[in-house]
Each structure stands twice: as C-alpha cells, then as structure tokens.
C-alpha cells in the first residue's frame with residue numbers, strides 16, 4: 001500500500017497536497033528535525049501497534065528545542081494526530097511514521113530564532129532497513145561523527161544527516177552494508193543511523209550519551225530488556241576501535257534497523273562470525289515486545305485500531 005495522506009499545515013490532507021516551496025528555509029539550511037517511529041502489524045490480533053510512541057514524541061520535541069522551534073502541538077495532540085493519520089491510511093503491515101518539524105519561512109538568511117515552525121507527519125509501509133540483519137559486513141568509517149559542539153547528535157536534526165549520508169554512501173560504495181563511526185577523539189560513536197552494542201566477557205557495552213550518539217529509544221529499550229529479562233547489565237562507556245576487533249558479539253539497534261547482528265568489522269570476523277547467543281536472545285525478545293506479544297511490556301504498544 002502507498003502513502004495516501006499527510007498531516008500538513010494543521011490538517012490531514014491528500015499526500016499530493018502536502019508540498020512546500022523551493023524557498024523554504026529548511027530546504028536550504030537543514031533547519032528541520034524529525035522522528036522515526038515504527039508501528040508493527042500483529043497478525044493474530046489484527047492490530048497495528050505503535051512502539052513507544054510517548055518516548056518518540058518526547059524526543060521529537062527535544063529536537064525541536066535544540067533548533068529553538070516553537071511547535072504549538074502538545075505531546076497529546078501529536079500522538080492523537082499520528083493515530084488519526086494511521087487510521088486514515090488503514091495499513092495492515094509494518095509501518096514507519098515520520099514526523100518532521102521545519103523552519104517554514106520563505107527567506108534567505110541563516111538563523112534559528114524568530115522563525116515560523118511547521119510540523120508535518122506522514123506514514124509509509126516499511127520492512128527491513130539492512131538486508132543482512134543476521135550478519136552485516138561493516139567498516140569503520142573514514143568520516144567522524146558530528147560533534148556536540150558542531151551539530152548536536154542527540155537531536156534528530158535534518159542537516160546533521162549529511163554526516164550520516166556521507167558515512168553510509170562511503171560504506172555501500174566500498175562494498176559494506178553499514179559503517180561504524182568514530183567521534184572526534186577516535187572512540188566509537190554509533191552507526192550511520194543506529195546505535196551500537198558490543199558483548200565482551202558476557203557483558204553488554206555501549207557508548208555513553210556523551211559520545212555524540214543519538215539517545216536512541218531502541219538502545220534504552222534493549223538496556224531495559226537485557227537487565228530485566230536476561231539479567232545482563234549494560235556498561236555505558238567509551239569504546240576503542242580495536243575492541244570491535246576482539247569483542248564476542250556486536251549489533252546495531254534502532255527503530256529502522258531494529259536489532260541487526262554484525263558479522264565482520266573491517267573484514268575481521270566478530271566472534272564466530274555468526275550471530276551470537278546474546279544478540280539472538282535480545283533480537284527475539286525485541287521482536288516479541290514490539291509486536292505486542294509480551295504482556296509485561298504492553299504499555300509500550302499503542303494500538304491504532306481500537307482504544308487501549
């Protein structure tokens with residue numbers, strides 16, 4: 001199924017009416033920020049469940065604050081709008097929801113304050129983000145992650161995704177599936193659009209939120225699930241590049257990528273070179289939780305087609 005509608009300039013309209021001018025500020029200066037939310041189709045229940053909607057909306061609003069945006073929509077209004085939009089679309093398959101806030105003024109001049117901010121939202125059916133989710137071949141990028149003092153990575157800021165695009169294209173053009181990006185100090189930050197976990201000596205390790213990462217909702221989910229269900233705590237600390245070469249397991253996580261095992265880094269096998277036991281457990285648990293199959297975590301699943 002195709003996208004039929006968008007929330008645009010305050011109302012839901014047919015998608016072909018959701019258009020901006022070539023003069024739009026955000027088009028020129030990257031002065032926009034966005035969210036990326038998944039809704040999962042649960043076949044048994046014939047229900048579409050949005051995963052951690054409240055957390056995604058909160059982070060979206062955090063990103064707007066970084067860009068000095070004044071979006072007049074409350075979290076409740078945004079969540080009601082997303083539900084209304086999805087009900088209009090009527091998707092019965094896994095779906096991706098993209099809210100975007102942008103500087104809408106039609107003018108030249110780089111700044112953030114005193115501008116008109118608009119919010120638009122659309123949804124589209126969405127499957128896998130990386131083909132080889134069971135074992136991706138990745139490299140360490142020659143690009144460095146944008147620094148917090150350049151463009152804050154903790155917000156999903158449109159302009160900063162040029163950094164991600166440089167990383168991703170370099171990796172794909174060199175025959176890899178993805179890349180791991182180092183920060184300005186040479187420590188591991190994250191993937192082009194996903195967070196990273198390493199397993200060393202039976203423990204989970206992930207870069208801290210001060211390592212120029214996006215404060216991922218999947219990252220937080222995995223830390224919570226690993227602690228509560230597998231009894232594995234996560235250490236948040238700096239990771240050196242060569243730890244990637246000697247660790248036992250490595251995986252990406254994110255709304256788009258979900259949980260994707262890494263088979264090789266710079267052509268060196270990670271552990272056995274196959275998806276490891278802890279990654280497998282986390283991945284299976286994650287898919288059950290997002291689909292609404294685990295009672296304990298049902299508060300994270302917002303049903304689209306009926307009231308909770």
Ligand code: PMP
Nearest residue numbers: 193194195214216217218254255
């Ligand atoms: N890092 C970056 C740069 C991303 O774009 C994403 C995707 N939103 C993530 C990490 C993962 O974040 P989340 O789990 O909140 O989707």
